[in-house]
Amino acid sequence: MGIIKRDAALPRRWARLRFSIIGPLLAAPPEHGELSALLEALAAKPYEHPTTGEVIRFGASTIERWFYAAKDAADPVAALARKVPSHAGRSMAMPAAMAAELEAQYLAHPGWSFQLHHDNLVALARERPALGPIPSYTTTRRFMKHRGWLRHRKKRRLDADTHEARETRSFEVAHVHALWHLDFHDGSRKVLTAGGEWKTPKLLGVLDDRSRLCCHLQWYLDETAETLIHGLAQAIAKRGLPRGLLTDNGAAMVAGETVEGLARLGIVHHTTLPYTPEQNAKQEVFWAQVEGRLLPMLEGEAPLTLPLLNGATQAWVEGEYQRRRHDAIGCAPIDRALADDSVVRPSPSSEDLRRAFRIQTTRAVRRSDATFTVGAVRFELPWRYRTLARVSVRVARWDLSAVDLVDPRSGNHLAVILPLDKEQNADGRRRVVATASPSSSVPAATGIAPHLRRLMADYAATGLPPAYVPKHEPTTSLTDLGDGDDGSDDLDQDLR
DSSP states (O other), rough: OOOOOOOOTTTHHHHHHHHHHHHHHHOOOOOTHHHHHHHHHHHHOOOTTTTTTTTOOOOOOOOHHHHHHHOOSHHHHHSSOOOOOTTTTTTOOOHHHHHHHHOOOOOOOTTSHHHHHHHHHHHHHHOOOOGGGGOOOHHHHHHHHHHOOOOOOOOOOOOOOOOOOOOOOOOOOOBSOOOOEEEEESSSSSOOTSSSSSOOOOOEEEEEEETTTEHHHHHEOOOHHHHHHHHHHHHHHHOBBOSEEEOOOTTTSSHHHHHHHHHHOOOEEEOOOTOOOGHHHHHHHHHHHHIIIIIGTTOOOSSSOOOHHHHHHHHHHHHGGGGGGBTTBBBHHHHHHHHHOOOOOOOHHHHHHHHHSSSEEEEBBTTTTTEEEEEEEEEEEEEEGOOOSSEEEEEEEEEEEEEEEEEETTTOOEEEBBBBOOHTTOOOOOOOOOOOOTTTTTTOOSSOHHHHHHHHHHHHHHHOOOOSSOOOOOOOOGGGGTTTTHHHHHHHHHHO
């Protein structure tokens, strides 16, 4: 077995793997008596481990449990994620007496590392068993970070691809909104922009596979992930959440914002195989109707502008295409969409859609001013999150006006983070920071630290002389800390 890395993204990887396995069952719910055979078929398939990449298989009973867990869930991906332990994110309890000693030790030595604090705490616990059980290093470090007891460093004074031939077959899913088709189409006519440029518009179309219903149709001037999400979000807001989406492998379709957004919304993302445009043939048929009926009716309009083109397109698709008989299905798309069984889910709010289509990344936080950088833009954390060393944020790379702070374990939204406003910070107002610093009530550090004192005593207990030849100092021995015998006679004898 490979080495499994423990990171915050691991629960999401497992959730997406499980969802990809049972996604077809959710998109086309099996009839009575068919579930067992479908589960056995899924159990017989090999899958790729989300972390190690090795081939793994799952039992039919396991896949069945996943299916029932996500079947009626509002968020099937979250229902399939590994549960976050109830104690996650909490610092383990530490006895009050030991916590007080650790606090005093930190106030006296704020420049010590976590490891050094732990070593000295262990030495104290051995000298004074009444303090309680000895904590582990992980517990000590987590306890100190939870209270913001971070290390304060001293400031310096000086500042050729292969394709296997396969047969071609027409297909159609069994339920409305079980699968949507999404694609871009280059228009045959150019539009005149407000800047005086002639540009070829690109039409984004989203079609339902079962009913051929046009979920959304809009012309744009580019083919980017931002444009794709702008149109897809409108389709979801108008029609609801589908179970699956079929696209090609264009840059906008496989962008991080698109892929992660579909996974968060519980939409299985299918991509066409290389050199097989016929998989999206329903879209090509639809483009033929756009070029054969819509655009010819605009031949007398010159010049053609993008607002006019979009206005005419909306009128045509809702007034004619949706209500006109489709030869492949024998009825109008809107009639079939209303009559057949649907597996659509309610649409999230516009704000939830905006937050879904973002990539999640981790950034280190500057301890001096609680800021972090994304895409050369600095963002300032709210004061209550200032002790975080690293933050998980979701961001759309084309919109850096704000990022979302999320919980790396559960993925829950915590806060909206805005860019750093240096001019506002120039007013001179600053919050008083309750930093841990030595006070008059805490005595200054004196004597040898407990851990070093313990090491010296252990060395003296061995009875061996110091492993060096003294010079410019009285001849002494570490046994002074042991039984009182300084061992100077033995050392002098050895030197002679």
